[in-house]
Amino acid sequence: MQERWSSGRLIVLTGPSGVGKGTLLKALMTRHPELYLSISATTRAPRPGEVDGQHYLFLSRAEFQALVDQGELLEWAEFAGNCYGTPRRPVEAAVQEGKWVILEIELEGARQIRDTFPEALRIFVLPPSLHELEHRLRGRGQDSEEAIARRLERARAEINAADEFDVQVVNDDLGLALDRIERILFPAADTLPDPAIALSERVKTP
Numbered sequence: 001m002q003e004r005w006s007s008g009r010l011i012v013l014t015g016p017s018g019v020g021k022g023t024l025l026k027a028l029m030t031r032h033p034e035l036y037l038s039i040s041a042t043t044r045a046p047r048p049g050e051v052d053g054q055h056y057l058f059l060s061r062a063e064f065q066a067l068v069d070q071g072e073l074l075e076w077a078e079f080a081g082n083c084y085g086t087p088r089r090p091v092e093a094a095v096q097e098g099k100w101v102i103l104e105i106e107l108e109g110a111r112q113i114r115d116t117f118p119e120a121l122r123i124f125v126l127p128p129s130l131h132e133l134e135h136r137l138r139g140r141g142q143d144s145e146e147a148i149a150r151r152l153e154r155a156r157a158e159i160n161a162a163d164e165f166d167v168q169v170v171n172d173d174l175g176l177a178l179d180r181i182e183r184i185l186f187p188a189a190d191t192l193p194d195p196a197i198a199l200s201e202r203v204k205t206p
């Protein structure tokens with residue numbers, strides 16, 4: 001990334017739906033407002049409270065397909081019946097300005113980013129258990145039973161791919177998980193490694 005896009009950096013955060021990626025990122029952005037969170041495009045309908053242009057760019061299938069055809073997405077994938085993708089231009093502009101850009105995306109998109117931007121740091125967020133993941137998805141109260149079932153089915157495959165990532169972080173206690181992610185991004189020279197962060201982080205973190 002440094003060679004290609006000045007001193008900016010691309011960071012990918014992946015993990016099963018409901019694991020807490022959005023919650024963690026909201027808190028991380030409060031601590032580090034200098035980070036740039038990419039706003040994805042999606043064909044999913046907005047949930048109550050979601051604002052177009054803030055949480056997502058909510059598009060029709062035809063609008064989304066046009067972005068794909070025009071090469072305007074850095075990556076995209078179908079997830080639980082809807083399309084999701086990362087608009088290319090805002091991300092490239094932010095990285096060129098030297099910003100650290102975070103993509104909160106699912107597994108297939110993360111794999112595409114690994115192929116096109118192997119220098120990106122890729123973090124996988126794990127739930128403490130599948131039971132707890134289901135509990136969080138239900139507790140969020142945003143998805144239909146059918147959507148929850150599809151997301152849980154997909155979660156099993158995603159969790160099995162966690163080792164493909166540079167770092168794995170378990171989101172058990174929210175505050176501790178946030179601290180772990182913060183230490184991955186901003187490692188302090190004088191601290192010992194946290195045993196709750198997977199070994200691969202200590203080996204691969206740039």
Ligand SMILES: Nc1ncnc2c1ncn2[C@@H]1O[C@H](COP(=O)(O)OP(=O)(O)OP(=O)(O)O)[C@@H](O)[C@H]1O
Pocket residue numbers: 015016017018019020021022023024136137139140171172173174175177
């Ligand atoms: N550490 C945690 N302990 C308990 N509940 C949590 C924790 N982290 C997040 N949650 C809760 O889990 C639910 C799902 O969180 P969130 O929406 O952030 O998940 P997500 O990974 O962003 O999901 P999606 O990929 O579908 O957008 C929310 O109700 C959130 O408050």
Ligand SMILES: Nc1nc2c(ncn2[C@@H]2O[C@H](COP(=O)(O)O)[C@@H](O)[C@H]2O)c(=O)[nH]1
Pocket residue numbers: 015016017021040041044075076077079084085086087104105106107108109110
């Ligand atoms: N490949 C991509 N995946 C994305 C993108 N934006 C979000 N997502 C992922 O989709 C699922 C479902 O999200 P939800 O908001 O409907 O719960 C989740 O895993 C997100 O991380 C994207 O641009 N590309």
